[in-house]
Amino acid sequence: MRKIIHCDCDCFYASVEMRDDPNLRGRPLAVGGSSDRRGVISTCNYEARSYGVRSAMPTAHAKRLCPDLIVVPGNMKKYREVSAEIRQIFLDYSDRIEPLSLDEAYIDVTDSGHCDGSATRIAEQIRARVREQLGITISAGVAPNKFLAKIASDWRKPDGLTVIPPAAVEEFVLRLPVAKIHGVGRVTAEKMQRQGIRTCADLRNLSQVELAQRYGKFGNRLYQLCRGQDDRPVSVDSSRKSVSVERTFSEDLPGIADWEQQLPLLYGRLQERLEGLSARYQVSGAFVKVKYADFTTSTQERASHSSRISDFKQLLRQSWERRQGAIRLLGLGVKLKDLRTGEGPEQLLLPLELERKASAIEGLPQPSSSLTPGSSPGSEGGAG
Structure with missing residues (x-):
């Protein structure tokens, strides 16, 4: 029986900014690009979320929802440094760590001798140390497997801890x-x-x-x-092969113009996910995924060392030429190469400044303001 902790920082980028500038605390805050340059929101605090502001939302739309919204530019160098400090705290309790992004990770403490082997007490100590040493909060879930631990970490956000002991799994899952x-x-x-x-x-x-x-x-x-079963181990060397985002629509998108209208929003979300990755990764390909109204799925891909929105637009048109019809889901993604293997030339994965997304998006129609970003199945975004 494994003992898994899933740690997820609360609105990570925004939390770091509020820590460094106390004047931002208690006020609606977002990290992202400026509205006059077609920027998008990377993440926001809970005060902003109460107005309906969400990750990957165009900044201009976010400002309409919350006129008092404070938008600050992202500082990926600083966020990576804080993430590395958090990881060092994790390593004091276990070397079996699977990072999912800068602000999220699984920790296997099955064989840990700390806290008399209590995963709950380890999670409590980790949360307390991150709060005291780094000035931000972490929500955590403790469970016998990764599936339940991830659900548990989201159960009492923000700054919460939920424990699902083995004896409680059946009752918890039945009501889930x-x-x-x-x-x-x-x-x-x-x-x-x-x-x-x-x-x-x-x-x-x-x-x-x-x-x-x-x-x-x-x-x-x-x-x-639905039976609470998940045998996936915590992968210590979890080299990513790809990163993708997708959205399922409440109404099917009938034509190519409707498909393309969703590109800027999804592209912004993909950029945010990529910015949360280590610089050791290099883009090696781009792909789009569509799911038609009849639930059949098609993927179109190409080799590429970049991830420009024009690449995805071309792939989307190729998908349309292959099969024309209404779709219920659209996804964008990139394939990755791990530079630690020594294969391929080193190059920057993506520009870090959120404002640079704007120029890549230029020329494509913006989504209607009546549409809000849908969540890809799972979490809202990599910044918690």
Whole structure:
């Protein structure tokens, strides 16, 4: 039985900025690009979120929602330094750490001798040390596997700790809303609810074959997750092969113009995800993914050492030429090469300044202000 802790910093970039400038505390704050240069929001604090401001939202739209919103430019060098300090604290308790981004990681403390082997007390100490030494807060989840630990860390955000001991897994999972399962987006959750499926207990009424028939390969995963099963180990050397973002739409997008209208928002979210990665990664390819109204999926990709929005626009048009029709999901992503392997020339992954996204987006239609960014199945963004 594993003991897994999932740590997730609370609105990480914004928390660091509020720490360094106390005048920003208690006021709606966002980190991102300026509205007059078509910037986007990277992350925001909870005061801003109460107005509906969200990650990857165009800054101009965010300012309309919250006229008093303070927007500061990002400082990735500073965020990476704070992230490295957090990791050093993690290493005091275990060397089995799987970072997901600058602000999020799994820690396997199964064999840790600290705190008499109590994962709960280790999580409490980690949170206290990060708060005292670095001046920011972390939410944490403790559970027997990665699936449940990640859900638990989000249960009492911000600055919360949720523990799911082995004896409580069954009761917790039975009551777990299906919308909390990573991979179940809003549209799928709504479809499930129309079918009377609201919790994992309802999902268990379907056989593995029935789940596979309804949801494809994801159905097999659902069969395990609704029973609280997840055998994935914490991967110490988790070299990423790709990074992607996607959005499921409440209404299908019928034509190529509608597809392209979503590019700036998704591109902004992808840039934010990439900025959270180590500089050891190099882009080696770009791809787009579309899921049609009949749930069939198509991926179009190309080799590339850049990730310009024009590359994704071209791939999107190739997807349209391959098959024309309404889509319910659109995703963008890049393939990565780990420079630690010594393969390929070193080059910067992406420009770090959020304002530079604006020039790459120039020339494409902006999403309607009535649309707000949908979450890709799972979390809101890499900055917590």
